[in-house]
Amino acid sequence: MLNEFKTFIARGNVLDLAVGVIIGAAFGTITKSLTDDVIMPVIGAIFGGFDFTSYFVRLGPIPATYTGSPENYAALKEAGVPLFGYGAFLTVVINFVILAFIVFLLVRSVNRMLAKMEKEKAEGTAPPAAEAADIVLLREIRDELKARPGTNPPL
Template sequence: MLKEFRTFIARGNVLDLAVGVIIGAAFGTITKSLTDDLIMPLVGWIFGGFDFSSYFIRLGPIPETYTGAPTNYAALKEAGVPLIGFGQFVTVAINFVILAFIVFLIVRSVNRLLATMEKEKAEGTAPPAADPADVVLLREIRDELKKRNGAA
């Protein structure tokens, strides 16, 4: 069983998957920064706020021991107040759409590149075009003259 496991791990697909997961995590960090630091402030400014994550609905009372602001989503959540954080959901949904669009653009570019490479490869391996009839005729005449001169 150990040998079978080593064979499974050493297989190229598992290593490719591991690399993909690592790069995906790094790419997710870049996308999160793009969303949180560039896009969401712009969207928040357009819709009258600076951060969607601060939009929530409080479902329960605030504990008497709570000393923070009643509009601070993170602090209320940490204090155990039941909240519906629809703003945070909007932020995550927009982040997903941006990530999906970027992945779409990358896959689309790679597919176009591969199609171009396949087309160039197919054009490079195509059989040569047939010679025109006059060239064929001239070669036949040349070959016939060589035969006659060689036989004479």
Template sequence: MLKDFRAFIARGNVLDLAVGVIIGGAFATITKSLTDDIIMPIVGAIFGGFDFSSYFVKLGPVPANYTGSLTSYAQLKAAGVPLFGYGEFITVVINFIILAFIVFLLMRSVNRVIAAAEREKKEGTAEPAAEPAEVALLREIRDELRAGAGTRTPPPLV
């Protein structure tokens, strides 16, 4: 069983998938930072607040022993207050749209490169296959015989 598992892991598709997952995780971190640190502050400024995640609605009472801020989504959520956090949801949706758009641009570029390579392959003039040496030799003999037959005088009749 260990041998089969090793063969499965060593296959190219599994390794490609592993690399894709690792790069995807790193790419998701970059996209999250882009969203949280660059785009969302601009969107927040347009809509009246710098922290978009602070948009929420309390759906239940705040515990009596709660001493944190009543405007902090993270603190209220940690205290167990039921919240409708539409700001966080909007942040995640924007993050997804950005990530999907970047993947779209990457795939579009890859598809263009593949299409250009296929078009170049179709348009490329393939050199004809070299004829075998025997055929070339027979052709030379035939041509020599033809050329020599017209200039040769027939043998004398006895």
């Protein structure tokens, strides 16, 4: 069983998948930063300075020991207050849409590049065009003259 596992892990597909997952996770953090630090502030500025993460509905009471703002989503969540954080969810959805669009653009570019390479490969391996009939006839005459004894045609 251990040898089978080693064979499974050593396959190229598994290693490719592992690399893809690692790069995908890193790319996810880049996308999250792009959304949180670049896109959402711009959207907030366009629509009057609001922050999507501040949109939530409190589903339970605030503990008596809580001293923070009742409008601070992160602090309320940390204090254990049950919250319906639709603003945070909206941010995650925007993250997903951006990530999906970027992956779409990458896959589209790769598919176009592969199609172009296949087309160039197909054009490069095409059989040569047929020679003109007069060229073929002249070659036959030359070969016939070479075959005759005592004649030495100039080339």
